Amino acid sequence: MTDTGVVDDLVSRIVWDRIRSQGRRPTVHDIDRALYRDHGIHADLLPVLSRDGFNLSPLVVGPNLPAGALVGVTAAHVHALGLATRELSLFLTVIRQAADREREFEPTRPGEPAQLTAADVIDHLCMTGSDTKQVMAAVGELLRASPCGCTIVAGNDPLWTLQISREVRRYVGMPNMDSYMRLIGGPDRIAPHFDGTFWTALSAVFAVLALLVSALQVASVSQATSGTIAAVAAFLAVYRRRRDRWTFLYTIGAVLAAGYLAMTLWP
Incomplete structure (x- = not known):
């Protein structure tokens, strides 16, 4: 029987590698195939994907795990695994920019929320690299899965559009991922899994x-x-x-x- 901790680590890396390379979340089927094809592991994924750090869409209720369910991973989990330094840095930058946008925003009608798009961030940071869209797509998936005071909504931007809430104010002045982890009450590291x-x-x-x-x-x-x-x-x-x-x-x-x-x- 394969060690649970080994499966957890492999699944985390498979999910993030797919997000980083393809700019989208993998399905449960994708993860199952990658585990079996590349590592010879056949495992029940429900206990693994039910842990903190993963995000399932649609939300899974009950013992059955749909093969087509999309699997995301939180920024806190990626940070705890020591992955994606560049994407995590951009993740924090986007949240800080969203907080600035919320503070300066003047609604034209009652209840109108502030918004921030991937294009806004790219222009603000003067990003011109050939992998800019791929990287920002991965950042969008981190924003989708993580607490950040914003919600991914449908918009004109082909990558992502954030709808900003008042909750983003708690992240003002946040300098690094360790500070973010303390704000959300997340662990400083991934607790070891014992078999x-x-x-x-x-x-x-x-x-x-x-x-x-x-x-x-x-x-x-x-x-x-x-x-x-x-x-x-x-x-x-x-x-x-x-x-x-x-x-x-x-x-x-x-x-x-x-x-x-x-x-x-x-x-």
Whole structure:
């Protein structure tokens, strides 16, 4: 069985390579074919693409992952993987320019939003390279998938048009990606993914420690077991750093086990 962390890393790189080279998001089918053709990996992509850092369109609800669903990747995820320095720099520049546009914009009718196009950015930065459109298309996909106070909307620009909201004001004066990560509450790095072998070994270590503690009569078997369950469940809840049902279950298990341990120690 292929390590989950390896699959996560490969999928991330496949998605970004397709966006960077083709200026568009790959489909689930594209990713599945690239994994199998280039790496000999046949894996269930739903657990991978459901993680933070990926963006599915349309939003997938339920256990079925449509082959035609488009897969994007956030700027925070690309940054955490150490990819795309140029595109990330332009991503920040676009957000700062959008914030300037929102501050200076005078609507001609009530509720009219400020907008910013790829052509505006290209003109502002005097970009003339042969790969300008390709790079800006990739930046547009980062903007589409990432929190930035803007939304990609239909417009006259063939690359992308941003509709700017008041939320963009929080990014004023943002100097770099580390600052952006702090603003959105994102992790500074991608947390490592451990496979089944790791969890089996970890559980075995805790089980041996529990037996050792009870054998030395430091605590009873029930106390050692409940302490072990509390420690492992608490570790899992903190490690996941996601608000989903598994994290809540781990947290509840940790609290119940710790509560039982407390009752046996202090009746």
